[in-house]
Amino acid sequence: MPLPFLASLYFDGLPPWFPDPIRLLKVSTALTTIAATKWYTSGRSNGSERDMHGRVVLMTGGTSGIGAATAADLAQRGAQLVLLTRQPPTDPFLVEYIDDLRARTANQMIYAEQVDLADLYSVRQFATRWIDNAPPRRLDMIVLCAATMVPPGGRRVETAEGVEMTWMVNFLANFHLLGILSPAIRAQPFDRDVRIVVPTCSSYISAPKLDGGEEQQQQLVGKKKGGKDGQDWTPGKAYARSKLALMTFAKAYQKHLDAYIRPDELPMNAKVVIVDPGLARSPGTRRWLTRGSLWGLLLYLVFYPFAWLFLKSCEMAAQSLLFATMESSLVRPPGARLIKECMEVDCARKDVEDEEVAKKLWESSDKLIEWIEKEQAVKRARAKKEQEKKDEEAKKEQEKKDEAAKNAAQVEEIESLLGAIKTGKAKEAQKKNGKKGKAGGNIWGRPTHSPLRNSSHCHPVFFTNKLRRPPLHVLSGSQSSPVAHGYVYQDAPRGGEKSAGPRL
Numbered sequence: 001m002p003l004p005f006l007a008s009l010y011f012d013g014l015p016p017w018f019p020d021p022i023r024l025l026k027v028s029t030a031l032t033t034i035a036a037t038k039w040y041t042s043g044r045s046n047g048s049e050r051d052m053h054g055r056v057v058l059m060t061g062g063t064s065g066i067g068a069a070t071a072a073d074l075a076q077r078g079a080q081l082v083l084l085t086r087q088p089p090t091d092p093f094l095v096e097y098i099d100d101l102r103a104r105t106a107n108q109m110i111y112a113e114q115v116d117l118a119d120l121y122s123v124r125q126f127a128t129r130w131i132d133n134a135p136p137r138r139l140d141m142i143v144l145c146a147a148t149m150v151p152p153g154g155r156r157v158e159t160a161e162g163v164e165m166t167w168m169v170n171f172l173a174n175f176h177l178l179g180i181l182s183p184a185i186r187a188q189p190f191d192r193d194v195r196i197v198v199p200t201c202s203s204y205i206s207a208p209k210l211d212g213g214e215e216q217q218q219q220l221v222g223k224k225k226g227g228k229d230g231q232d233w234t235p236g237k238a239y240a241r242s243k244l245a246l247m248t249f250a251k252a253y254q255k256h257l258d259a260y261i262r263p264d265e266l267p268m269n270a271k272v273v274i275v276d277p278g279l280a281r282s283p284g285t286r287r288w289l290t291r292g293s294l295w296g297l298l299l300y301l302v303f304y305p306f307a308w309l310f311l312k313s314c315e316m317a318a319q320s321l322l323f324a325t326m327e328s329s330l331v332r333p334p335g336a337r338l339i340k341e342c343m344e345v346d347c348a349r350k351d352v353e354d355e356e357v358a359k360k361l362w363e364s365s366d367k368l369i370e371w372i373e374k375e376q377a378v379k380r381a382r383a384k385k386e387q388e389k390k391d392e393e394a395k396k397e398q399e400k401k402d403e404a405a406k407n408a409a410q411v412e413e414i415e416s417l418l419g420a421i422k423t424g425k426a427k428e429a430q431k432k433n434g435k436k437g438k439a440g441g442n443i444w445g446r447p448t449h450s451p452l453r454n455s456s457h458c459h460p461v462f463f464t465n466k467l468r469r470p471p472l473h474v475l476s477g478s479q480s481s482p483v484a485h486g487y488v489y490q491d492a493p494r495g496g497e498k499s500a501g502p503r504l
Helices: 002-012 021-042 065-076 092-105 120-131 165-186 202-206 214-225 235-258 283-290 294-302 304-310 314-326 355-439
Strands: 056-060 080-085 110-114 141-144 195-199 271-276 337-340
Touching: 021 304, 056 065, 065 080, 065 092, 065 314, 092 110, 110 120, 120 165, 120 355, 141 165, 141 314, 165 195, 165 235, 165 355, 195 235, 195 314, 202 235, 235 271, 235 355, 271 314, 283 294, 294 304, 314 337
Parallel strands: 056 080, 056 141, 080 110, 141 195, 195 271, 271 337
Antiparallel strands: none
16 A cells, blocks of 8 residues: 555646645744744653652642642642631632642641731741741741732732832741741751742842942832832832842851751751742732733733743643752752752842852841841730720620610519509409408398399399499389389289289
């Protein structure tokens, strides 16, 4: 069969149904270029493996984007995940998400803890609860995937504590969390591989220079701490500066862990790993590209093929994070290495490792957190006092209402008792009057009955008004005849002589 076909091609040329070779070459070249571009932009896959069963992982930002893809892969490998979320664990969305993640990964060791990274007090509450345990809780890994950004053209946003939102969530909250959890990290056994994974972004390359001083921290708090609201603030600069500060702190935090002398005098085993996952089609990137508007979202949908071609999926962007959590060579010193595309790379800026800038940044951040927490503690104490005052007033008001209701109930009970007594006395008097009427009779020797009640025994004339006033006595004779007084004689029944004659 192939030989006759090849012979036909040789002697007769291409069959009529075969497409034009030039057009076929163009289409093939285009498809090959698209495939090669997609393969290149998707990045490298993680080839490292590690047994994650029983390992405890604290994770922020694990409910969306790259963090959700990382959490799903770690859960599928058997890790015990503790997701730090802004919503409480009873939130319906969070409950459904965790149930679905448990079902997809066949891992029931997935939990949630409420930690609002925009609130330093919430961060302190969780971290102090975590370290307040004897013996120390197991902790194998901390993955800080949570981040925020303001869309281009957006206005500066501040937290309830007065700190610029991007700086608070991307840097200050992570600084506060790791600072409090430091004793729990250093208390882990020597043979336990503890890693702190810190994602970053290539935008740190274009960030303004970080002096790390208190003056810059004051500008990020605005007028609430006496500083000036930065006039050169833009969403891009704010995001890049927060990532540069986080990388500088990560380098300094590794030195902080290495300087700790263990009681057993063994070297410190915790390692910080900085990861650049690259550009991905995550919710944050989509919000940045659409500028947070519906028209931008419409344009994003129209040009989605280009986003699909040049941006990674969240699953592929998570490969570098998974490499940082599983690669065995990262255990060896030095720490705080930068990972990109599942391999170690050098930092593009040397000031990331500047110890003087890192020291100023650390000290100024400590002072800023101390000042904010003192101010917020005063506000909470004042709010608590006002709430207690309101509760006391409400309690007194409720006591007054209860006392009034109690008095009203007592009055009602007394009135009901008095009514019952009166009713009983009336019934008793009525019974006595009834007994007297039955025992006595009238002057005619007949029992006194009410003419209305016993009308069948009375003559119709007895219903006149004269009968209601009977005479005091009835005399014999014509002058005092009973008839003259309104009485009517009634013929006696026929009988003997003794009964003959009229009878009253």
